[in-house]
Amino acid sequence: IPVQLRSMACVARTLSIPFLLALFLVAEVSGSMNVESYKPAGAEGSVPLKECPVKCKIRCSATSHKKPCNFYCNYCCKRCLCVPSGTVGNKEECPCYNNLKTQDGKPKCP
Numbered sequence: 001i002p003v004q005l006r007s008m009a010c011v012a013r014t015l016s017i018p019f020l021l022a023l024f025l026v027a028e029v030s031g032s033m034n035v036e037s038y039k040p041a042g043a044e045g046s047v048p049l050k051e052c053p054v055k056c057k058i059r060c061s062a063t064s065h066k067k068p069c070n071f072y073c074n075y076c077c078k079r080c081l082c083v084p085s086g087t088v089g090n091k092e093e094c095p096c097y098n099n100l101k102t103q104d105g106k107p108k109c110p
Contacts, residue, residue, distance in 0.1 A: 044082040044096050052077035060110060062087035069110045076100055076109035 047055055056073035063069045077083050080096035091098035091109075100108040 044080055044094055047077060047081050047083055049078060049081065052081075052083070055083040059083050059087060063110070072108060073110050 052074050053070075056070050056077055059073050060066050060069035073083065076097050079100065080094055082094035082097050084090040084093045084097060091107075097109045098107070102108050
C-alpha cells in the first residue's frame with residue numbers, strides 16, 4: 001500500500017467515528033426540527049393562535065349568524081389550531097375541529 005493511501009486510511013479511521021457521530025447528531029436535530037415545524041395548510045396545528053380571528057372571519061363570512069359563528073369558530077380554532085377551508089364543509093381537513101360536539105352530540109364548530 002502506498003504511503004499516501006496508508007496515511008489517508010489512518011486519518012479516515014481516526015476521524016470517522018467522531019465525524020460520523022457529529023454528522024448524525026446534526027442531521028437528526030435539523031431533521032426533527034423541520035418535521036415538527038412544518039404543517040401543511042389546513043392541517044391541525046397549521047394556524048397560529050393569532051391568526052384564528054382572521055381565518056374564522058373568512059369561515060363565517062357567508063352566514064347570517066356571524067356573531068355565534070365567529071365565537072364557536074374561534075373557540076374551536078384555539079383548541080385545534082385549525083380552521084377548514086371555505087365557508088362550509090371541508091371539515092375532514094381538521095379532524096379535531098370536526099370531532100368537537102355539543103352535549104346533544106351536534107357539531108360545535110361551524
